[in-house]
Amino acid sequence: MFIFEYFAPLLKQVILLGTGALTTLRIFFLTLLFSLPLGLLIALARMAPQKWLSAPVKLFILIMRGTPLILQLIFFYFAPSAILPEGLRFTLPRFSAAVLAFSLNYAAYFAEIYRGGIESIPQGQYEAAAVLGFTKSQTFFRIILPQVIKRILPPVSNEVITLVKDSALITVLGISELFRVARNEANRLFSTSPLFIAGLFYLFMNWIVTKLFDAAEKKLSYYR
Amino acid sequence: MEILKVENLYKSFVGAEDVVTGVSFQINEGEVVALIGPSGSGKSTLLRCLTLLEKIDHGSIFVAGEPMVTTSPSGRVTYAPDAELRKIRLRLGMVFQNFNLFPHFSVLRNITEAPIRVAQMAPAEAETIARQLLAKIGLTDKADAYPYQLSGGQCQRVAIARALAMKPDILFFDEPTSALDPELTGEVLKVIRNLAAEQMTMMVVTHEMAFAREVADRVLFMDKGQIVEEGSPETLFGTPANERTRTFLGNYNLNSGS
Numbered sequence: 001m002f003i004f005e006y007f008a009p010l011l012k013q014v015i016l017l018g019t020g021a022l023t024t025l026r027i028f029f030l031t032l033l034f035s036l037p038l039g040l041l042i043a044l045a046r047m048a049p050q051k052w053l054s055a056p057v058k059l060f061i062l063i064m065r066g067t068p069l070i071l072q073l074i075f076f077y078f079a080p081s082a083i084l085p086e087g088l089r090f091t092l093p094r095f096s097a098a099v100l101a102f103s104l105n106y107a108a109y110f111a112e113i114y115r116g117g118i119e120s121i122p123q124g125q126y127e128a129a130a131v132l133g134f135t136k137s138q139t140f141f142r143i144i145l146p147q148v149i150k151r152i153l154p155p156v157s158n159e160v161i162t163l164v165k166d167s168a169l170i171t172v173l174g175i176s177e178l179f180r181v182a183r184n185e186a187n188r189l190f191s192t193s194p195l196f197i198a199g200l201f202y203l204f205m206n207w208i209v210t211k212l213f214d215a216a217e218k219k220l221s222y223y224r
Numbered sequence: 225m226e227i228l229k230v231e232n233l234y235k236s237f238v239g240a241e242d243v244v245t246g247v248s249f250q251i252n253e254g255e256v257v258a259l260i261g262p263s264g265s266g267k268s269t270l271l272r273c274l275t276l277l278e279k280i281d282h283g284s285i286f287v288a289g290e291p292m293v294t295t296s297p298s299g300r301v302t303y304a305p306d307a308e309l310r311k312i313r314l315r316l317g318m319v320f321q322n323f324n325l326f327p328h329f330s331v332l333r334n335i336t337e338a339p340i341r342v343a344q345m346a347p348a349e350a351e352t353i354a355r356q357l358l359a360k361i362g363l364t365d366k367a368d369a370y371p372y373q374l375s376g377g378q379c380q381r382v383a384i385a386r387a388l389a390m391k392p393d394i395l396f397f398d399e400p401t402s403a404l405d406p407e408l409t410g411e412v413l414k415v416i417r418n419l420a421a422e423q424m425t426m427m428v429v430t431h432e433m434a435f436a437r438e439v440a441d442r443v444l445f446m447d448k449g450q451i452v453e454e455g456s457p458e459t460l461f462g463t464p465a466n467e468r469t470r471t472f473l474g475n476y477n478l479n480s481g482s
Binding site: 122124125127128129130131132133134138142143146147150222223224 | 275276277310313314316317318320322324325326327328337338341342343370371372383386387390
């Protein structure tokens with residue numbers, strides 16, 4: 001009986017936080033879905049010899065990496081309705097604004113990771129591919145990119161782990177994700193325990209992320 | 225039959241040595257031509273122009289009679305249209321100083337990838353050819369190895385097989401043994417020697433003078449961007465006519481002791 005009385009409220013809390021964690025996971029996966037490919041496009045544009053293309057992309061990366069993500073969240077939610085001319089004003093749903101801000105922010109970081117990886121591949125790989133008659137896209141997707149992916153796994157895993165924790169920032173838009181749910185519970189119960197349980201949730205998610213990246217690195221360790 | 229004809233080729237870089245200033249020569253089918261000369265004389269640049277890794281500033285290149293690039297009397301350089309260029313490129317093979325094998329592919333796949341993806345060969349056929357080539361270079365047991373597991377000499381032999389798998393009309397070698405430890409050069413030179421015996425058309429940039437003398441049908445000596453002297457190995461190594469050739473070969477004998 002005692003055990004039940006002790007654990008029932010705890011279980012209730014865990015379930016409640018779990019629903020918040022679902023929202024956190026949604027933003028996590030959507031952000032990765034958009035930012036990983038977008039980052040590659042941004043990296044390629046950043047490396048383009050045409051200045052009209054690389055210069056604005058450089059500025060974009062500077063802004064996205066140089067301002068607080070929490071500010072970017074607020075910007076994408078409030079700015080369209082505040083700074084656009086009358087008639088063009090609109091407001092994105094909170095969640096969409098959050099996904100947009102996260103995707104652009106993480107794409108900027110991923111872009112620089114991709115760029116570092118791409119530039120680390122020796123010129124000789126391109127030349128060998130060219131002499132064998134591979135097209136530019138075959139060269140990139142079959143020869144270069146697989147080698148890039150192996151090299152960038154460690155920095156990408158860093159970013160992905162950070163993303164799990166950064167997702168707490170969307171609480172600023174009033175979205176009921178894990179951190180907000182935990183804080184509300186903490187306020188309601190006058191107890192910090194929901195916050196610590198939330199911490200365990202984040203830790204668990206990142207334990208899985210770490211395991212997945214370890215597995216990926218192992219899978220690609222068949223060559224050097 | 226003439227496989228390669230080069231007329232009055234020029235190539236220079238902004239602020240860099242290793243320029244080519246007016247080079248003409250031709251290579252016939254089955255011929256092995258050694259290209260020798262001091263470093264910075266333009267040998268590698270010439271090879272890179274011939275294999276389309278660099279665009280030339282002036283001159284003409286014909287591959288098996290087909291124009292790869294020509295220059296009009298007014299100095300306008302015109303490359304063949306892309307579709308033509310792709311076909312011409314397949315006639316040219318290249319072996320690099322640093323092998324440039326694809327590290328993420330097995331030895332077998334390094335050899336089969338281009339025949340399958342570029343030449344649209346059936347995978348089974350490509351594999352058969354690759355295994356024949358591996359037997360030829362003495363690496364049958366390394367088909368499933370990855371490049372990092374091979375010695376430099378083995379890597380270079382695989383690189384040769386990779387180039388041969390595309391059945392080029394002419395194979396270029398850019399200092400194929402310069403990145404190798406001395407004890408590993410022999411196995412690579414042996415493969416090239418065997419190819420020469422099979423009448424493979426080849427142009428070899430090399431610092432291995434004894435090898436050039438033994439294998440080449442003709443030797444070109446290049447200095448300061450120009451072909452200074454050209455002749456049979458006996459003539460060029462035995463009784464070089466040009467002062468610069470003599471100086472170069474003299475230094476060489478002194479330094480290498482060969």
